[in-house]
Each structure stands twice: as C-alpha cells, then as structure tokens.
Amino acid sequence: MDDYAIGVLTNIGLISFLALSAYLLLIAGEMSFGQQAFFGVGAYAGGMLTSMYGWPLPLAALAAMALGALAQFLVGLPTLRLRGLYFAMATLAAAEMARILFELFHFQRQVEGEPVGPDGSQGFRGIRWVFAHGVEPLEYMGIIYAMLALALAAFLLVERSRLGATLRGVGEDPQLAASLGVDVNRVKLGAAAAAGALAALGGVLYAHHNTYIEPRNFDLMLGVHSLAYALIGGLGTALGPLLGVVLDIGALEGSRIFHGYRMIVFGGLVALLLVWRPRGLLDERSVQWLKRRFS
Amino acid sequence: MTDLAQNTLDGLFLGSSYALLALGFTLIFGVLRRVNLSFGPAIMFGCYAATWVNLNFGVGLMALALITVAGAVLAGAYVERLCFAPHRNGSPIAAMVASFALWMQFEELATIALPRHIYDFPPLHGGTPLEFGGLMLRVESLVMLLAAIVMCAVLWGILYRTRFGVALRAVIDQPQAAQLAGIDVPRVFVLTFALASAIGGLAGFLIAASHEQVTPMLGMWSTLKGLLAMMLGGLGSLPGAVLGGLALGLLEAHSQWFLGPQYRDLLAYLLLFVLLAARVPWMTTRSAS
Amino acid sequence: MSALLEIRDLVTAYGKIEALKGVTLEVQQESITCLLGPNGAGKTTLMMSIAGILKPRQGAIQFGGENIAGRPPHAIVAKGIALVPENRLVFPTMTVLENLQAGAYQQGDKKTIAEDIDRMFVRFPRLKERIEQQAGTLSGGEQQMLAVARALMSRPKLLLMDEPSLGLAPLVVEEIFRIVTDLHRDGTTIFLVEQNAHMALKVAQHFYLMEQGKVSFSGTPGALAEDEVIRRAYLGSSKT
Numbered sequence: 001m002d003d004y005a006i007g008v009l010t011n012i013g014l015i016s017f018l019a020l021s022a023y024l025l026l027i028a029g030e031m032s033f034g035q036q037a038f039f040g041v042g043a044y045a046g047g048m049l050t051s052m053y054g055w056p057l058p059l060a061a062l063a064a065m066a067l068g069a070l071a072q073f074l075v076g077l078p079t080l081r082l083r084g085l086y087f088a089m090a091t092l093a094a095a096e097m098a099r100i101l102f103e104l105f106h107f108q109r110q111v112e113g114e115p116v117g118p119d120g121s122q123g124f125r126g127i128r129w130v131f132a133h134g135v136e137p138l139e140y141m142g143i144i145y146a147m148l149a150l151a152l153a154a155f156l157l158v159e160r161s162r163l164g165a166t167l168r169g170v171g172e173d174p175q176l177a178a179s180l181g182v183d184v185n186r187v188k189l190g191a192a193a194a195a196g197a198l199a200a201l202g203g204v205l206y207a208h209h210n211t212y213i214e215p216r217n218f219d220l221m222l223g224v225h226s227l228a229y230a231l232i233g234g235l236g237t238a239l240g241p242l243l244g245v246v247l248d249i250g251a252l253e254g255s256r257i258f259h260g261y262r263m264i265v266f267g268g269l270v271a272l273l274l275v276w277r278p279r280g281l282l283d284e285r286s287v288q289w290l291k292r293r294f295s
Numbered sequence: 296m297t298d299l300a301q302n303t304l305d306g307l308f309l310g311s312s313y314a315l316l317a318l319g320f321t322l323i324f325g326v327l328r329r330v331n332l333s334f335g336p337a338i339m340f341g342c343y344a345a346t347w348v349n350l351n352f353g354v355g356l357m358a359l360a361l362i363t364v365a366g367a368v369l370a371g372a373y374v375e376r377l378c379f380a381p382h383r384n385g386s387p388i389a390a391m392v393a394s395f396a397l398w399m400q401f402e403e404l405a406t407i408a409l410p411r412h413i414y415d416f417p418p419l420h421g422g423t424p425l426e427f428g429g430l431m432l433r434v435e436s437l438v439m440l441l442a443a444i445v446m447c448a449v450l451w452g453i454l455y456r457t458r459f460g461v462a463l464r465a466v467i468d469q470p471q472a473a474q475l476a477g478i479d480v481p482r483v484f485v486l487t488f489a490l491a492s493a494i495g496g497l498a499g500f501l502i503a504a505s506h507e508q509v510t511p512m513l514g515m516w517s518t519l520k521g522l523l524a525m526m527l528g529g530l531g532s533l534p535g536a537v538l539g540g541l542a543l544g545l546l547e548a549h550s551q552w553f554l555g556p557q558y559r560d561l562l563a564y565l566l567l568f569v570l571l572a573a574r575v576p577w578m579t580t581r582s583a584s
Numbered sequence: 585m586s587a588l589l590e591i592r593d594l595v596t597a598y599g600k601i602e603a604l605k606g607v608t609l610e611v612q613q614e615s616i617t618c619l620l621g622p623n624g625a626g627k628t629t630l631m632m633s634i635a636g637i638l639k640p641r642q643g644a645i646q647f648g649g650e651n652i653a654g655r656p657p658h659a660i661v662a663k664g665i666a667l668v669p670e671n672r673l674v675f676p677t678m679t680v681l682e683n684l685q686a687g688a689y690q691q692g693d694k695k696t697i698a699e700d701i702d703r704m705f706v707r708f709p710r711l712k713e714r715i716e717q718q719a720g721t722l723s724g725g726e727q728q729m730l731a732v733a734r735a736l737m738s739r740p741k742l743l744l745m746d747e748p749s750l751g752l753a754p755l756v757v758e759e760i761f762r763i764v765t766d767l768h769r770d771g772t773t774i775f776l777v778e779q780n781a782h783m784a785l786k787v788a789q790h791f792y793l794m795e796q797g798k799v800s801f802s803g804t805p806g807a808l809a810e811d812e813v814i815r816r817a818y819l820g821s822s823k824t
Contacts, residue, residue, distance in 0.1 A: 477661030
C-alpha cells in the first residue's frame with residue numbers, strides 16, 4: 001500500500017472519531033458545533049504527556065480521554081438543558097474560547113536540552129513518541145483502526161441494548177422519556193462525557209500522527225465538518241458518520257480526481273443528496289430496510 | 296476619559312456593520328426559521344465579484360457597491376433554491392447542512408478565482424481622519440454608520456409601510472396564520488432571502504471598503520459575527536439584531552483596548568456562553584430547535 | 585339550494601396514518617353546516633385539508649365548479665374560503681389593526697380595506713376598543729373575535745370555523761354563536777366544527793358526525809335525539 005493511501009486512510013480513521021463524537025450527541029438530541037475543542041484537548045494533553053513527561057502513548061491516551069470526558073462534561077453541565085440552536089451556539093462559543101486559549105497557551109519544558117511544549121499560535125512541535133518508538137505508518141494506521149473498531153463495537157452493542165433505546169428515546173422525545181422515569185439530564189451528560197472521550201482519543205492519535213499541532217487545526221470548520229459527516233452519513237447507525245467521512249476524505253480527496261475542485265463537487269453533491277435524503281444516507285428508515293433485507 | 300469615548304465611538308462604528316450582518320441573518324432566521332451557514336459566504340461572493348471587477352476594469356465605488364450587493368443577492372438566490380426551498384416543509388437540519396455544503400463551495404470558488412490570500416479593496420474615503428473634540432473619526436467609519444442607519448430606516452419603511460412588510464412580519468409572527476390569511480408564504484421566503492442578502496451585501500461592501508481588503512476568511516467571519524450579534528440581541532428579533540450588533544461592536548472595541556485582540560474575541564464568546572448558560576429570558580424566548 | 589362545497593372520498597394521511605379515510609359531505613349555499621365528532625375523528629384534519637395547509641392524498645374538494653384539493657393555502661383564500669383555525673392563531677405581536685390588515689392581504693383596494701375594517705369594528709365593538717393593542721395580550725374571547733374578523737377581511741364566500749368555542753366561558757361562547765348567526769343572516773355560508781354539540785345544533789341547518797376519519801351520520805338537527813348526538817359527538821358510536 002503506498003504512502004498516499006496510508007495517509008488518506010489514516011486521516012479517515014482519525015476524523016472518524018470526531019464524526020462519531022458528534023453523532024453520539026446527535027442521537028442524544030443535541031447538535032454540537034464544538035467537538036473540535038475536545039479533539040484539541042486530547043491532542044494537546046496527550047502530546048504534552050508523551051513529549052514533555054515521557055509517558056507511554058497508551059497511558060497518555062487514557063489520560064487524554066479522561067480529560068476530554070471531563071471537559072465536555074463541564075461544558076455540558078450548564079448547557080445541556082438548552083435546546084437546538086441555543087445549545088449549538090453554546091458549544092460554538094465554548095469551542096472558540098478553547099481555540100483562543102490554545103493560542104494563549106505557552107507551556108514548555110526542557111527535554112534533553114530543548115524546549116518542548118505548546119507555544120501558543122506557534123504551535124506544538126515534536127510530538128514524536130510514535131516515531132521514536134519505531135512504529136511504522138502502516139502499523140500506526142492499524143492501531144488507529146483497532147481503536148476505531150473497538151469504538152464501533154461499543155456503539156453497535158449499545159445500540160442493541162436498553163441503554164441505546166433510552167438514549168435514542170431521550171433524543172427524540174425528552175418529555176416522553178422523562179415521563180417514563182428516565183433522568184434525561186443524566187443520560188445527556190453521560191453521552192456528553194462519552195463524546196468528549198471519543199473526540200479526545202481521536203485528538204491524541206491525531207497529534208501523534210502529525211507530530212505538530214497548532215490551534216488553527218481545531219477551528220470551527222473542523223467542527224462543522226464532523227457534524228456534517230454525521231448528518232450526511234445518516235443517524236441510523238454508527239456506520240453513518242463513518243460513511244460521511246469516507247465520502248468526503250476517501251472518495252474525493254483520496255481519489256485525486258477533481259483536484260482543486262473537491263469542495264465544489266462535494267458541496268454540490270451533499271446539497272443534492274440532502275434533497276433526496278434529508279435525514280442522511282443511512283437514516284433510521286434505511287437501516288430498518290437494510291436489516292430486513294439481510295436478515 | 297477620551298479613551299473611553301474614543302473606544303465607544305469606534306465600537307459604535309464597528310457595531311453598525313455587525314448590526315447589518317445581524318439584521319440579514321435574523322431576517323432569514325426569523326422568517327424561515329432556519330440557520331443559513333452560507334450567509335457570510337454569499338456576502339463574500341459579492342465582495343469577491345466586486346474585487347475581480349475592480350482588478351480587471353477599475354470602476355467607481357458606487358458601481359462596486361452595486362456589484363457586491365448584486366453578487367450577494369445572486370449567491371443568496373442560489374443558496375435559497377438549493378438549500379431552503381427543497382426543505383421548506385421538512386427538516387431544518389437538512390437545510391442547515393446543505394447551507395454548510397454550499398459554504399464550502401463558495402470558499403473554494405473564491406480561492407480558485409482569486410488565489411492570493413489578501414486582495415486590495417478600494418477605500419471608502421482615502422483622506423485623513425477628522426478630529427472632533429479630541430476624538431478621531433475616520434470618515435469611512437462615519438460613512439459606514441450613516442449607511443447602516445439609512446439601511447435600517449429603509450428596512451423599517453419596508454416592514455411597516457408596505458404590504459410586503461406586513462406579510463413578512465406576519466410570517467415571522469405566526470407562519471400558519473399567515474398562510475390562512477392568504478399570504479403566499481413561499482414567495483415571502485424568496486423575497487426575504489433576497490432582502491437579507493442585499494443587506495448583507497451592503498454590510499460586506501462597507502466592511503471590505505473600510506478595511507481596504509478582502510480575504511477568504513470574510514465568509515466565515517461574517518456568518519460568525521451575524522450569528523453572535525443575533526444571539527446577543529435575542530434570537531429572531533430584528534430590533535434585537537441591531538442592539539446585539541452594536542453591543543458586540545462596543546464590547547469588542549473596549550476589550551481590544553484594555554486586553555488586546557485575542558482577549559477581545561474571547562470575551563465576546565464568554566459573554567455569549569454565560570448568557571446562554573444562565574438562560575437569560577430575552578435570549579430564549581423564541582423557539583429555536 | 586346548490587352545494588357551495590362538495591367533498592368526495594377525501595383521504596388525507598400523515599405518513600402512513602390515514603386521518604381521513606374517505607370523507608364525503610356537502611355544505612349548502614347560505615347555510616350553517618356543522619361537523620361534530622369525538623377528538624381524533626379527523627375534523628381539524630378535514631378543515632386543514634380544505635384550507636390547503638394539508639394536501640389530501642385522494643379525493644376531491646369541489647368549490648365554485650373546481651376541484652381545489654391540494655392547492656396551496658393562498659390560492660384557497662383567493663377562491664373565497666377562509667378558515668378560523670383551532671386555537672385562534674392570531675398574530676401575537678401585531679396589533680389588532682395590523683391583524684385585520686394582514687387578513688386583507690389579498691384585497692387590492694385600500695379604500696375597500698378601510699371600509700371593511702370599519703365594518704369589522706361595528707360588528708365587533710370590543711375589537712375597536714383594543715385597536716392598538718397587541719393581539720397576544722387579548723383575552724381568549726377577544727382573540728376568537730379577532731380571528732373571525734381577520735378571516736372575514738378576505739371577503740370569503742365560505743367561512744370555515746374550527747372549534748370557535750374552545751376554552752371560552754359560557755357567556756363568551758353565546759356571544760360567539762350570536763356572531764355566527766349574524767354572519768349567516770348577512771349571507772355568509774358557514775361550515776363549523778364544534779365540540780359543543782348543544783350550541784352547534786341550535787344554529788345549524790344541517791350537521792354531520794365524524795368518527796375515525798369518516799362521516800358516520802348526516803342529517804338535520806332533530807333527526808336524531810339530541811342526547812344521542814351529544815353521546816356520539818363525545819364518545820363515538822358504540823360499534824364494536
């Protein structure tokens with residue numbers, strides 16, 4: 001497999017964490033424009049732990065996930081009672097604040113005689129744990145996909161379980177759920193924490209793939225993209241957001257056709273697709289139909 | 296004291312352009328009940344069209360203003376047809392995602408047509424700033440404020456003195472009752488979109504001319520400012536949009552002075568977040584899901 | 585007397601659920617025709633289908649020699665049908681005067697509109713007192729009158745009314761029905777949906793009972809014992 005293909009597939013894997021993160025919140029009935037912030041939190045935290053304090057990547061990843069979960073939980077506490085656009089705007093505001101804080105964040109440490117660490121808008125370079133430990137690009141891609149597969153397995157398990165039904169119920173009709181005795185706020189906060197952890201995991205893997213991150217990476221565009229992937233791919237299944245990512249990054253960027261026109265083509269396709277399928281490709285109805293056909 | 300006054304003045308000038316952006320955004324949101332993520336990008340399309348014409352033909356300022364507005368209206372019509380008309384009775388989310396998709400199109404189109412990161416835009420007024428009682432007034436800021444005031448007056452006239460204005464306000468107030476009163480609601484949507492795009496286009500022209508440059512970031516920037524100002528002023532309220540825009544301008548001018556440009560944006564977002572989290576009543580009166 | 589409105593086998597559905605399963609009825613010119621039935625029978629769905637807010641899947645709505653089924657709401661108003669909806673639906677932040685002006689949206693002549701507004705204020709003196717007041721701040725009865733007046737501003741040949749007495753005190757309800765008879769006397773044809781069967785039967789020349797998406801009875805008041813009508817209107821027929 002050539003380097004370009006590995007690169008594209010790796011990108012798909014990394015962004016998929018973000019798309020899944022947005023998807024989880026959408027299922028719970030909330031639209032977030034801010035998942036990129038938790039992606040960034042994971043990236044910065046994980047990068048700092050491995051490159052400044054010599055933590056091994058797996059441990060740093062766990063810590064990053066915990067931090068991401070906590071961060072999204074804290075943001076969610078005052079905002080999850082907000083509906084629709086209000087919640088979306090709150091997440092947008094929080095994410096932009098995070099990005100600005102990254103720009104103001106200077107924290108470096110001497111490691112082997114060199115200053116290492118986040119340097120505001122100059123970025124954070126030298127996140128080299130993966131290369132220092134001799135992990136090949138293909139292997140790293142494998143690790144990313146292994147993590148993604150675990151996440152997907154978790155999603156598919158939850159979807160079949162009572163928790164999954166509760167989650168979707170809360171998302172579709174919170175009043176009905178509440179009247180059935182569900183603690184809607186707790187469910188939403190739980191979903192938020194999980195979404196934060198997912199995004200952060202993607203972030204720490206991303207940071208170690210790129211070895212260099214800067215605040216600009218975690219801007220609103222990234223967030224709206226991940227939301228869009230989930231909405232285009234469809235909310236019927238966790239494979240929906242992945243489909244969205246694959247369509248954009250895979251089919252268009254990967255295929256190298258339409259070079260330079262990619263966004264124009266993709267944008268047009270998405271708008272047309274939504275006319276035909278307003279609820280995304282793999283929406284609930286299509287998933288039901290597919291299940292019936294193949295069972 | 297003069298600093299305070301100067302910042303307040305600058306804030307009002309800045310806020311007047313934000314107010315126009317917010318008005319355009321709110322018109323679409325109030326009437327169609329949908330968020331248009333291509334609002335800023337359509338404005339950028341207009342500005343870029345004017346920039347292109349200026350580069351190749353060198354026309355007068357008024358002509359450029361007209362081109363910007365026309366470009367914004369044209370781009371807006373494209374967005375309306377592709378993103379909002381098909382989902383009129385359907386999902387607001389689908390419309391919003393479609394408008395995001397078109398935003399991507401506009402951005403790429405802009406960078407293809409005019410590949411450099413920054414382009415010059417002719418100034419509103421090349422002369423020296425005026426001085427007035429120890430305060431500095433840039434003439435372009437004054438022109439911007441005046442243009443914004445005139446635009447608001449025109450909008451007010453449309454809303455309260457024309458038949459279309461009655462229809463528009465009726466649709467904002469109670470869309471189903473508007474249908475029953477015999478108002479052609481789809482037509483109101485199209486015309487409102489055109490009006491909002493025109494106002495946005497004017498705002499875009501004023502901003503570009505006052506900064507004397509255009510960049511591809513203008514699209515997202517305009518949408519963000521419009522969205523922020525609309526939320527600050529109370530979702531879906533037109534007078535609120537004006538107040539929100541002015542408030543945002545004042546906030547930015549003062550915080551930039553005291554804290555610097557990065558903290559300026561931080562403060563605006565912090566204010567919005569706090570207001571939302573506290574669920575301040577004026578911000579949450581209209582249904583927005 | 586000819587039928588002003590003829591509905592034939594009308595089917596209207598929400599997704600897979602058919603709310604109207606083939607409704608057939610007529611409204612005679614210059615009559616007050618009443619539609620009774622329990623909640624969920626489809627009465628409001630029928631009104632919304634005639635008014636163009638909902639698009640029927642099958643069937644015909646004949647009015648003035650044309651089938652108007654599926655036309656958009658503003659076209660229906662142009663044809664001469666106006667609906668006073670359930671829950672009144674005034675324009676809450678607009679004044680009483682502006683509400684009336686909105687109702688006259690399709691009328692071209694400013695002079696006729698002004699005259700019509702004056703006429704409304706004669707018919708509804710309480711509205712005149714509140715002319716500059718925001719409609720959202722009016723009482724339930726006043727809002728109902730405003731909703732009727734607004735519908736009348738479009739000079740309809742057929743006035744549809746969906747549960748005008750809903751949520752109103754008995755004295756106000758009497759006033760509303762007095763207005764209904766006044767309008768009828770002045771030549772307007774009225775098709776009225778009501779839960780308050782007693783009052784409705786007092787004013788109607790003909791009534792229909794609707795249950796589960798179909799018409800289950802058609803007749804004049806007195807054709808069925810009133811308590812039987814009321815029972816069916818609230819509880820439905822006891823067909824198992």
